[in-house]
Amino acid sequence: MKTLYTSFQLLPRLATVLLLMLVTVHCQPVHSENRHGDGPAAETGQKIMLALLLDTSNSMDGLIEQAKSQLWKIVNELAAAKCADGARPSIKIALYEYGNDNLSPDEGYVRQVNGLTDDLDLISEKLFALTTNGGEEYCGKVIQTSLHQLAWSASAADLKLIFIAGNEPFTQGPVSFRQSCARAKEKGVVINTIFCGSFGEGTQTNWQTGATITGGTYMSIEQNQKTVYIPSPYDEKIDALNDRLNNTYVYYGSSGKTKKEAQIAQDKNAESYGQSNKAERAISKSTHAYKNSGWDLVDAAKDDSKAIEKAKAEELPEEMRGMSVEQRKGYIKQKSTERQQIQTEIQELSKKRQEYITAQAKQGSEASMLDAAMIQAIKKQAAAKKLRWQ
Template sequence: MKSFKHLLGIALFTMITGTAYGCDLKSKESQNTALVTKSIIHKPAKQYVKIALLLDTSNSMDGLINQAKAQLWDIVNEFTHAKCGNESRPSLQIALYEYGNDNLSSNEGYIRQVINFSSDLDEISEKLFSLTTNGGEEYCGEVIQTSLKQLDWGKSADDLKMIFIAGNEPFTQGKLNYKDATSNAREKDVIVNTIFCGNYEQGISTSWKNGATLTGGEYMAIDHNRQVVHIETPYDDVIIKLNSQLNKTYISYGALGREKKAKQSMQDSNAQEMAAAVAVKRTVSKGSRLYKNSTWDLVDAVEDNEEVLEELEVEDLPSELKEKSEGEIKKYLKEKKTEREKIQKQIQELNKKREAFIAKNQKEETGELENALLSAIKAQASKKNYKWD
């Protein structure tokens, strides 16, 4: 066994490069799934769904942040079932910015990158729950431009790249003209969707609709202070209990593993405190292909690369594995993987029944932000040849 640092480098590389193949719209390439020539397998280039959430965190935006905390899992669960034209699955990355908060630096335009593009769902959740509000100046054009400059949007025309900016002050505020920012977005093939927190007509008169139209995005107006309607179902308690069982299949390793395992538990608690339904949605996300933790969970790490066990020092192993041989460790991890897959399958099957129950009993719309996000995502994904199973 070698150094843990070497393993961490491998694991981080694995996460950054993604875990699934996405939408390859080039007609010639989309016809070929995998060609084997002289033992070399050629697969379509990995594609991504990249979403940047730009949230106004001024005094009046507490309701918006609360909705975002709850609806993160709706975005994840939406893309769990997404397929591209070549039948492969896209990888999802989410970035988060806050703007318009007096606690932020005026030199930076009252803008802060909260998290770069990431597929670490626990980390994204933690960052959302860390947001607080305080009055400030909201510069929409500048925060769009900042996200375009700082984030690696990639150059693939097949990636689905979207910005969602939400706020309630005129879109024209700030020194940087929003039209220049949206022009830069078009150059990068990034769609800007605007969510005005207030009256629909007021959003139009303050240029929020124009900000979206310039990139082919959607303009939406929501009541950000509206309470999210959660419909309880007979399946909720069972799914939440399965979440506890699922957590026991995660085998953390090294210092990072202990930290991440604690974070997993904390984000479970944060979701539960918001509402049982939010905890259910998070559990459904954890039961999906998009919840991968190869940087700290030995089951996921070995699934990606069995050789990682050879790189570990004994002290980096959890206590239950320290006295085991490499063969015994592999057997143990295989058993945990089988157990996890069984639980995840149960979660997904119960969620189908849960969704059917909600569809039958839902008398009013659910979260305002949820509707805005998912309707725009579906519309824009269809243009990139996405479909859902």
């Protein structure tokens, strides 16, 4: 890989794109709806790979609530990133829990909730299913496990991040956090530590040291602080567009109908924190980061030109089962065009909504919370990979 990366640095831009097709990185053109899924489309560009390691012991209920209520805001910030050439980096998120007595002691009270995936509905579903229980919090162990289990890219161009949050000393457990962090550094993975408590206590219990080893960011948050949303006059309009957007998804495959139902379920989970949070999710669904090629025929057809004809009639929505291949193609094209129009409308309203929220927010009123801490660290470390937000 070292030889490949050295060559990558020396090649001109056109050859770079061709070379990158040989490694596991993926980037979307700014205005393109080409999406990575199960089809044969080649992968190009950069990735943002993010693993979130959450302490689910009894005292961490507030942390889990923040993660649930702020997921889509974090996703929207990730989706707004641009590569140096103006393209969009693909986004993969993984989720781990640790420090919970319900977890196996043989595994160090660590569980992979979900591996790196671009299925954001699945991440939301798994996040909302987390519960807390007292336990042993082994930071070194959960970091080590995530490094071993996840399919981290070998490309130095990719932004590879671990965010670990908790409130017990970073030194606990059978695995040295120094060794785990050193291994992360070798793999090009940056460790960012989030201590749930005072900044000084986190420093004294080695949370800052853990971040420093890999050049990451140490932060402290108020884990019991409730997420506060500023309602906007655009939320209701975005909500209505979200309903129309859902109608453009055409399920296929053995699990397609179930995944379609899951999409609606995650809308409801987001709405449980209010219409403003549901609007954040709808905005995520209007970006390249929201991918469903594995069950949505509109997305799948962009990756695989034969996906429409290969779909089994009995695994399609009832209205499509009697269609010929040509009729299917016309139907999917119509849904694709409709989706693009709706996503554009949501994006336009999103800009106005953000301007309104910025104007209404009181300067200095933001609490130290999970989303703000993560977004600040992501943007800082993304600069080294030539990713930008302008």
